[in-house]
Amino acid sequence: DAKTTQPNSMESNEEEPVHLPCNHSTISGTDYIHWYRQLPSQGPEYVIHGLTSNVNNRMASLAIAEDRKSSTLILHRATLRDAAVYYCILRGRDDKIIFGKGTRLHILP
Amino acid sequence: NAGVTQTPKFQVLKTGQSMTLQCAQDMNHNSMYWYRQDPGMGLRLIYYSASEGTTDKGEVPNGYNVSRLNKREFSLRLESAAPSQTSVYFCASSLRGGAAGELFFGEGSRLTVL
Numbered sequence: 258d259a260k261t262t263q264p265n266s267m268e269s270n271e272e273e274p275v276h277l278p279c280n281h282s283t284i285s286g287t288d289y290i291h292w293y294r295q296l297p298s299q300g301p302e303y304v305i306h307g308l309t310s311n312v313n314n315r316m317a318s319l320a321i322a323e324d325r326k327s328s329t330l331i332l333h334r335a336t337l338r339d340a341a342v343y344y345c346i347l348r349g350r351d352d353k354i355i356f357g358k359g360t361r362l363h364i365l366p
Numbered sequence: 367n368a369g370v371t372q373t374p375k376f377q378v379l380k381t382g383q384s385m386t387l388q389c390a391q392d393m394n395h396n397s398m399y400w401y402r403q404d405p406g407m408g409l410r411l412i413y414y415s416a417s418e419g420t421t422d423k424g425e426v427p428n429g430y431n432v433s434r435l436n437k438r439e440f441s442l443r444l445e446s447a448a449p450s451q452t453s454v455y456f457c458a459s460s461l462r463g464g465a466a467g468e469l470f471f472g473e474g475s476r477l478t479v480l
Contacts, residue, residue: 293469300456300471301409344408352397352416352460354469355425358408 258310261345266361277360279345282326289348292330294341295359301344302305304330340364368392372457372472379447380478387442387475389457394479397460397467398440400424401433402453403474415440447479 262280269275281290291306305312305319307328312319318331332339344359389398396417401409401424411424415434430450431443434476440459444451455475460467 291469300458300474301451301469302471303468306468342408348467352414353411353422353424354399355411356401356409 260355261347261357263357263360265343265358266363268363268365269332269335271337272366273285274326274337275335275362277330277332277343277345277362278287278327280327281292281328281345281347284325284347285349287350289350290325290328291346292317292319293344293356294339294345296341301356301362304343306348335362335364337364337366370457370459370470372455372475374475375473376476377478379444379477381479382447383447384443384445385447385477386444386461387455387457387477389440389442389472390438391455391457391470392438393459393461393470394437395459395461395470396437398434399458399460399469400430400442401442401456401458402426402451403456405455412442412455444477447477449479451477452479453477 289306289308292304293301295301305317308318320329325346342359344356370391399414400412403409410426413432415421418437421432435443457472458469460469
């Protein structure tokens with residue numbers, strides 16, 4: 258199973274952009290990069306996903322390196338409600354979806 | 367919209383007791399999953415089902431059994447509960463297998479084994 262590596266925790270100031278990194282050096286050509294976040298006492302929720310090109314949606318942007326061995330989730334303007342654990346996962350064709358420990362994001366007011 | 371529904375939300379068991387966690391989704395999804403999350407940890411995959419009638423082991427299947435009863439329902443059974451199985455259990459579903467499908471999670475079932 259392809260694995261991802263993320264920092265254990267990060268801090269950011271409110272109303273500033275946040276860049277959450279993820280390394281996935283063993284990614285295969287058919288793996289999609291997915292990001293989820295988990296707010297306190299809730300189940301994870303989908304944020305964004307991509308294959309090769311950068312992606313944008315209402316929640317965030319996903320920047321994927323040209324060699325696809327790393328990616329960055331970008332929150333353009335962090336709010337206190339964005340404090341959560343963010344998971345970067347690889348989703349391949351075999352349906353076996355493995356989560357790591359994620360990055361705990363702290364937002365400073 | 368119900369989405370993914372888990373029951374019960376809370377349960378306390380004594381060591382050796384058995385119980386079944388129920389999960390149902392109303393989104394006509396093919397794939398369903400069971401994860402556990404211990405305090406301060408990430409999610410670990412217990413079992414998954416890529417389609418009705420199929421189940422596969424995840425990272426931590428020991429001590430658990432699953433049944434994909436139909437397309438909507440995926441249950442997780444603890445035959446003889448142990449304190450090490452104290453955890454929050456999350457069920458998830460996805461429209462299709464393959465790489466692009468988005469996962470939808472339930473609210474979780476908090477299990478304590480004494």
